[in-house]
Amino acid sequence: MPDHVPGPRALLRRLRELMAEALDPQTRLDRIVREIAKNMVAEVCSLYVLRADSVLELYATEGLNPGSVHLAQLRLGQGLVGTIAASARALNLSDAQNHPAFAYLPETGEEIYNSFLGVPVLRAGRTLGVLVVQNKTKRIYRDDEVEALETIAMVIAEMIAAGDLARLIRPGMELDLTRPASFRGLAFNEGVGLGHVVLHEPRIVVTNLFNEDIEEELKRLDEALGSLRLSIDDMMSRREVAFEGEHRAVLEAYRMFAHDRGWVRRLEEAIHNGLSSEAAVEKVQSDMRARMTHMTDPYLRERMSDFDDLANRLLRQLMGRGPEMVAATLPKDAIVVARQMGAAELLDYPREKLRGLVLEEGSITSHVVIVARAMGIPVAGQLKGVVSMSENGDAIIVDGEDGTVQLRPQPDVEAAYAEKVRFRARRQELYRELRDKPSVSKDGVHVDLMMNAGLAVDLPQLAESGAAGIGLFRTELQFMVAATFPRAEAQERLYRDVLESAKGKPVTFRTIDIGGDKVLPYFRGAAQEENPALGWRAIRLTLDRPGLLRTQVRALLRAAGGGELRVMLPMVTELGEIAQAREIIDREVRHLSRHAYLLPTTLKVGAMVEVPALLWQLDELMEAVDFVSVGSNDLFQFVMATDRGNAQLSDRFDPLSVPFLRVLKQIADAGARANTPVTLCGELAGRPISAMTLIGLGYRSISMSPAAIGPVKAMLCELQVSRLEELLSAALASGGAFRNLRRDLQAFAAENSVPL
Template sequence: MTPTQTAPRQILTELHEIMAARANAQTKLNQVVEIIGKALDSEVCSIYLLREGVLELFATRGLNQDAVHVTKLALGEGLTGHIAQNVEILNLAEAEAHPDFQYRPETGEERFHSFAGVPIIRRERAVGVVNVQHIEPRRYEDIELEALQTVAMVISEMIDNADMIDRDTMLDTGIAASGPQRLDGLTLVKGLASGNAVFHQPRIKIEHVVAEDIEAERQRVYSAFSRMREQIDHMANQAEFGVGGEHEEVLQTYKMFAYDEGWSRRINEAIDSGLTAEAAIERVQQRTRMRMRQIDDPLLADRMHDLEDLANRLLRIVSGQIGTAAQLGLREDTILIARNLGPAELLEYDRRRLKGVILEEGSLTAHVTIVARAMGIPVIGQVRTIRHLVREGDPLLIDTIESTVHVRPIDAVIDAFNAKLNRRKKRQAGFAALRDLPAVTKDGVPITLLVNAGLRDDVGALSLTGADGIGLFRTEFQFLVSATMPRRERQTRLYRDVLDAAGDKPVVFRTVDIGGDKSLPYLATDSPEENPAMGWRALRVALERDGLMKVQARSLLEAAAGRTLSVMFPMVAEPWEFARARDIFEGQRQFLIDHKKLLPDHVRYGAMLEVPSLAETLDLLLPEIDFLSIGTNDLTQFLLAADRAHPKLAERYDWLSPAIFRFLARIVRTVEGSDTDLTVCGEMGGRRLSAMALLGIGITRLSITPAAVGPIKAMIRSINLAEVREKLETVLAKPPENMRQTLRDWAHDQKIEVD
């Protein structure tokens, strides 16, 4: 018979009776395949479950019964293996036409043409497959696929309450969850960390799939939708930066999903079929996830991620499981596990107990990576299987030197890790002992060591490291961790707190470097950028959206009243951009004068040289600026045309390149003799070998991460600067094939520790 709208409801009613019966699990599965086969008028219905790492045929209607518990498929093998591996639905009028089709003679399935299958999902991964087959070629209707999904959810609950599958297998794709594991990932923030596993979003376990009272479930969903929409409306109303901006468009898109009738209708239809509110949301969410995996358009994929986020929010509201691990509180040294994480979410955690972060996704340029680096929290990303291989409370070790995560480590691994950690602590103690000693070379040349910062708490690094000041305060962090544009009062309070904490040590505030790879949901571009690092970002955004810079200018000027304010503009490509930015600040200063407000005693203006074109007009810019900072991170990738976040270009993105150092040496010569302070900002100055080379071409001011101050100071105090400069002059005059190795060998001969 052709299925009707009542088919899923009828199937679920019968499944409910089966689950309530006192039969063993195998008998129940045998009954399930009969029910679904009859309801869908299908000659074949089969259930495969994952056990010991392979998909095993557990029950069938229509195939040879002798194949039950005999036919086994690896993940990815055949159509069934394809469904489980990719966690997706297949709907084929002709099964043999699919490239993954594989014939298993013991099943007797050669007579059947059409095929449809859905994954049985538990904790976001496939633990089995339920499929149907027909002799006649035909594609299955949506209502039939939804019926299969409903069956899959019931089977998922059934096997979770039975001994049909090892519980460890459900969690770990066939790998025992009690044994040790070593997982590889991508180092995002360096460091060593140990602690117990805590999931950022504690798993929501759907206790019941089949509804007892459909109207009651519907009311639960209506109530959850109402509460979720209130939250979204509140979020939209918190937009703090004027009206009519692009941030409003983004929030309106988010609201559009929250009020989308199609989405709520699909959830209600799932409830009509007999599912509980939680199961209905989960079934619709599963379909969304499967579609997301098939989307190549990044903009559309982002929109689907928005819908996924809203579904998670709705599921937590309806289940009453709303809190994150941060809201519940950390009770011990913790390694946090998440698919992804926002910077604001990271900052909610107790920094005393949060020792490290492991992400299933994550990237070098993600907002959370930037903030974690500032907080000194080791992070490893791209650990795809972490949430399925780890249980809450499992002991974990993060070793970013090897880009590995050790799960439930054995004693030998723990001993080796502790030895490495002790060596690191011993070295750090040695560096800490240099805190109050000057950064002066053996031949008496003083070097200025500044730190990079971005959070209020980072200012404490000045006293901990003995640094001379803050050479780069990244003001965009406050924007990255906010759901909406920070109000002027909030900005002013942050900047004043930073200046107060720094005391008599100088602070250079860099105006916001947002846009590009640091996109904000409330300040979005019309379409994704192919080359975000060279796109609509930093000063380009601020000059086009000058209201943003006006607010920041007033905030900085008011915060620095009675003090010296040092302001630096990022990504200046031509002198006119600097002039226009300075004019905006001067306009706000005049506004404050007119309104009888207190002003800074002195305002120093500077520029970041990150775009190579600025070097060609330095002679025009130098008379206009008080200081110049070279941003080596972006400058290097622009000069080498090598994306620093691209893993295949890691070897090409090398600071110790003759081209880079000849370029930098030319800038040093241009600035010499002027009244402009020249500083190098970025990771290049925080690595001892490249820092030594920078000193060798005439750089005497470095702004680096707080953790690098001790090692760099030790290196400075061990060198004769005249000898280093002589060596660099020789190397750059006739560059060797491998400049890095040449300088490393020379440093070792001179007893300079650079590794």
């Protein structure tokens, strides 16, 4: 091969001409590989395309046996080509046949070639195929030759993604781009949704691939980079951005990337090779993503999301676009697919069109998951790779009951899930028939089934679910979905709407529970904490910032004028915190009274049992408050010392284990001794088997998501509480801490025909 080869610009110009000609797909591919071989003075140029069955099929070749086209095949990971496809990394070899991965395909006649250069055909980090050049002489291809072949591979990737090869696909030999994919993650909210993908951050489609003027493209890139850097500097100089903490670190990472000379140099090289500025960004981004997803260092892999965001910002700068709004063109059965998103962003989508939410990251306590649960849509999370594998409009199924997602499902899979949805609908119809029936067990034990809420969208479900009231109104959700602190008037308006919608049913308002994992971006008072779940949050924060609590209490008192007001304090650790909060509440009562406001006729103050320290103050606690509510989510993670947002630990410990049930029993018994009402509001209350267990422990009020009330009531109506109490009493007293109590409870339900 000569030392100097014609530059890739001439080849790209020739490829553009070929793509514009009225050619059938196979002829176009044949001409493309011929032009590549000619331009690079290669004796062989071959294109392999990845099929849905993970087989790389030879689609075109110049130099190998033409009869092997569409017959020669390699499995993913097999041979040099399969190795490139599996690793998304180029291979540059002077003696290919002695490489340990070499696999000889006799039908191709490639045994006489020694030098080998193969690059992955990448789009959005996904491998769609492999492009190869070969020569008889032994040599290592130069870096500029590797770069040229990667640039051409990027153009071919866009051809594949655009469907240009559709006429060459034989039945049963679909391309990888359209193959069904299954993902298993974590179930964040129950339900099943069938619909079509809506990417929360739509992939920007680059249509202008080639440049006419290198200097003009370099100028465009430089101007866009300048604007990008200015926008980042502007963000970092704003007063509302803390000068320390996690947000600052993220912006510093953005700024580091934006000024990285290596990144800019790769962009400029791609432009010199004939790509437009937009195509250069797309190529470098795709190359970087493919490399970083194969790295084992979790820190470096996490930085990929920072890089992706920056590259997308640069693309929008170059293409003159603002953030894309998809709500206007949303399909009627939209399933939003995102790496992660904010709670307010989900509310931008019209509820009537949403069928589900799929998160590549996230946890069950993420703000967006809490809002999705309030909206009653199925959610699955921790699904690595689902974003890059999805395209807008792809058919998709999200199963929020087992945390699975089926992307581009086969017809039989889709039919099975459609039947599951119909079954759930029939079951929900049965639950609706129970709505107005009393929540009483077979042996006459009455249990109040309350619902959890936090937003205006929850309120219609109070009547629809047949809930006895709102056992937990999370007031912080109003703060989480707002751009700034909600003013007192806005808070009062929401609280009044909640009370009016309740129509006399009890409503328990939890005072603002921010901090920990509930970070408000506009709240400048919070510093970065190593262990935020145990840090400055909830009642600790509001007692230190009494203005927040005073404003909220005043709004609650005014909204509840003439009726009953129930206020609950979260994250209480010591009884002194209750006394301090009561002083603030009493001061606001006196203030409103002096100004002749209508006050609540009844004011009840309660506390949440979430911190284990309260377990040694239970009798004093029951005397100090009007009611108690057990926050089982936090209490469980603190008692078991397990981070509930950690996917590795999510299923490690069972909340229906003997030790934790003893804790719950202890709280219920203390409430009974003091005649203080006790409610449990957490994930435990919303599942029939755990709700059954709570009733057996003595809980007569439990609060859950509206969708869970029907299944729990159906269980309760068939339950003999006295028999269950005998089972639990014996189990908790036996000392069998290692006993599989969940299995015993399931057996009890089966023997007594209790539906779970």
